[in-house]
Amino acid sequence: MNNSVGRRWPSLSFGTLLITLLSACTVGPDFQRPEVQPIDQWSTPRTAAASQVVPAQMNERWWEVFNDPTLTALTRRAVTDNLDLKLAGSRLQQSRAARQVITSAQYPNTSATGSYARKRNSGEGLNDPSGHGGDSAFNLWDAGFSASWELDLWGRVRREAEAAEANVEVAQNDRRGVLLAVLAETAQDYLQLRGVQSTRAVTEQNLEVARRSLRFTQLRLADGVATDLDVAEAAAQVAAVEARLPALQQRQSQLINALSLLVGQPPQALQAELSSDAPVPQAPRQVAIGLPSQLAERRPDIRQAEARLHAATAGIGVAKGDFYPRITLSGNVGSQAMQLSDFGSWGSRAFGIGPQFSLPLFDGGRLRGMLHLREAQQQEAATAYQQTVLKAWHEIDDQLSAYNASQLRRDSLAEAVRQNQLALRTAQQQYVEGVVDFVTVLTVQGALLATQEQLVDSSTSVSLAMVGLYKALGGGWESVYPVTGGATSNPA
Numbered sequence: 001m002n003n004s005v006g007r008r009w010p011s012l013s014f015g016t017l018l019i020t021l022l023s024a025c026t027v028g029p030d031f032q033r034p035e036v037q038p039i040d041q042w043s044t045p046r047t048a049a050a051s052q053v054v055p056a057q058m059n060e061r062w063w064e065v066f067n068d069p070t071l072t073a074l075t076r077r078a079v080t081d082n083l084d085l086k087l088a089g090s091r092l093q094q095s096r097a098a099r100q101v102i103t104s105a106q107y108p109n110t111s112a113t114g115s116y117a118r119k120r121n122s123g124e125g126l127n128d129p130s131g132h133g134g135d136s137a138f139n140l141w142d143a144g145f146s147a148s149w150e151l152d153l154w155g156r157v158r159r160e161a162e163a164a165e166a167n168v169e170v171a172q173n174d175r176r177g178v179l180l181a182v183l184a185e186t187a188q189d190y191l192q193l194r195g196v197q198s199t200r201a202v203t204e205q206n207l208e209v210a211r212r213s214l215r216f217t218q219l220r221l222a223d224g225v226a227t228d229l230d231v232a233e234a235a236a237q238v239a240a241v242e243a244r245l246p247a248l249q250q251r252q253s254q255l256i257n258a259l260s261l262l263v264g265q266p267p268q269a270l271q272a273e274l275s276s277d278a279p280v281p282q283a284p285r286q287v288a289i290g291l292p293s294q295l296a297e298r299r300p301d302i303r304q305a306e307a308r309l310h311a312a313t314a315g316i317g318v319a320k321g322d323f324y325p326r327i328t329l330s331g332n333v334g335s336q337a338m339q340l341s342d343f344g345s346w347g348s349r350a351f352g353i354g355p356q357f358s359l360p361l362f363d364g365g366r367l368r369g370m371l372h373l374r375e376a377q378q379q380e381a382a383t384a385y386q387q388t389v390l391k392a393w394h395e396i397d398d399q400l401s402a403y404n405a406s407q408l409r410r411d412s413l414a415e416a417v418r419q420n421q422l423a424l425r426t427a428q429q430q431y432v433e434g435v436v437d438f439v440t441v442l443t444v445q446g447a448l449l450a451t452q453e454q455l456v457d458s459s460t461s462v463s464l465a466m467v468g469l470y471k472a473l474g475g476g477w478e479s480v481y482p483v484t485g486g487a488t489s490n491p492a
Contacts, residue, residue, distance in 0.1 A: 026155025027324070028317020031162075031310045034382065036389045039292050043397050045404045053400065053469070058290035060479040062470040063187050066281035066463070070273070071190050074259060078186045079480050081264035085182055088175040095171035099164040105157045108149035113334070115142045141343040144334020144350070151329065156321025159314045166311035173304035176477045180300060184471040186262050188464055193255040195460030197277040199453050200248040206449045207241045213428075213445070214238050217438065230438040237442050241449065280459050283466040287403075289473055299392055299474030305385040312374070312381040319371040325359040392472070399472045403465040410458040417455050420448035 042055065059065060063075050079085065120137040152158055214234040220226035252275070253268070260269045296302050331353035337343040360367060427444040430436045470476060 027320040028159055031313040034385055053287045053289045055291050056288040058288050058475050062476055065284055068281040075186055077263040078182050082182045083264050084178055088178040092171040092175050095168045099168050102164040103161040108147050110147040112145050138338050142336045144332055146332035148330035151327045154321045154324040159317030163311045163314035166307045169307035170304050173300040176300035179477045183476045184467055187467045189255050189258045191463045194278055194280040196248055196251045198280055198456045202452045203244050210238045210241050301388050305388040309381040309385050312378040315374040319374040322367050328356040395472045399469040403469050406461040406465045410462055413455040413458050416451045420451050424448050
């Protein structure tokens with residue numbers, strides 16, 4: 001008996017080894033992560049501003065560098081309540097459900113059935129299982145258990161599962177991209193709101209100056225020193241400054257509505273907490289932006305393009321697997337009887353077991369056309385990945401240039417405002433002394449108002465450029481959206 005077992009063992013080992021080797025075979029190319037030559041360092045402007053970017057570890061919560069509690073609170077609410085983000089989360093859940101459906105094909109499919117029927121067959125048709133020739137009704141009790149499993153000898157099913165996993169990664173990075181866009185848009189709208197409020201404050205200050213000039217001119221007219229022309233010009237200046245305020249108020253209302261939408265609230269829901277004036281949050285003198293080599297790990301669009309390329313590569317394996325035979329093992333066992341007392345007895349047993357085999361012979365070129373389609377899609381995905389990376393480098397370089405240029409412009413405008421303030425005080429004094437006419441005072445005052453508004457706009461642009469730089473770098477989603485998870489963690 002022992003010798004008999006010893007003689008059978010080699011054949012069993014060979015069969016097991018054969019099945020193992022066949023199951024390890026996977027048709028189609030294996031995915032290789034694309035290599036893109038990174039730049040060695042960030043670009044450096046010829047004329048550098050006072051604030052500089054440094055290649056240090058980037059602050060993932062970059063919105064906190066502004067040290068503005070209101071902005072931090074709005075960011076937290078946007079991450080929690082933004083509807084675009086919730087839609088992206090739903091798409092991620094769908095991709096995970098699709099992955100579960102596809103990967104289930106790797107495992108055996110089992111089911112249990114049971115039925116009871118009161119039947120009567122035709123006496124003129126095929127045979128009557130009751131033996132009554134269709135003259136009387138009979139009972140039929142039936143129950144069983146069945147199982148089937150496709151032997152994935154060529155790896156077609158495994159390639160489908162691989163593509164499904166890559167598509168989940170695509171959906172994950174889609175959500176990360178939406179989150180990054182929401183973070184940036186929230187910060188940008190908030191900064192613009194504070195910029196509009198600062199512009200309005202400057203306009204109201206200049207309006208008060210214009211009104212004082214009007215009152216002063218009216219007094220000089222009463223004393224016989226000024227003319228009606230001076231009074232009319234002063235009144236026109238007051239009206240011109242007043243005309244700026246409605247547009248600023250409208251812009252403020254629009255930005256508050258935009259922020260309300262970002263946090264999933266109805267129009268003007270944030271009016272009470274955002275209508276009070278506050279200065280434009282300013283960036284620190286040094287901004288850490290990380291290393292160029294970290295870009296591919298941070299930007300969701302690059303990660304998404306890589307996942308699409310992975311899915312397209314796995315799709316080639318699926319298409320090639322369709323050329324090979326499909327072998328499915330199936331079996332069933334059960335019991336069937338016309339009397340309940342016989343149901344489950346040894347004589348009522350029924351079973352069936354065996355493989356099923358299918359091989360495509362002629363399909364009019366459908367399979368070959370599908371393979372060519374998958375290969376072309378893979379080439380497109382590879383080109384799209386290269387394009388995404390190249391666009392990322394250009395976007396970052398443009399944002400670095402914009403951040404530096406906006407700072408230089410702000411510093412020049414700050415000096416212009418100081419000089420215009422000095423010029424206005426001088427012109428007012430000379431007008432009192434009768435050295436210059438009132439037109440000169442109005443001209444200098446208009447120049448001061450223009451440069452003050454430009455300075456506010458430029459200061460806002462510096463902060464907006466920093467937000468744009470962080471968005472281009474792809475930072476921010478890591479701290480509120482884990483790399484491996486789909487749920488949003490607490491961003492506070």
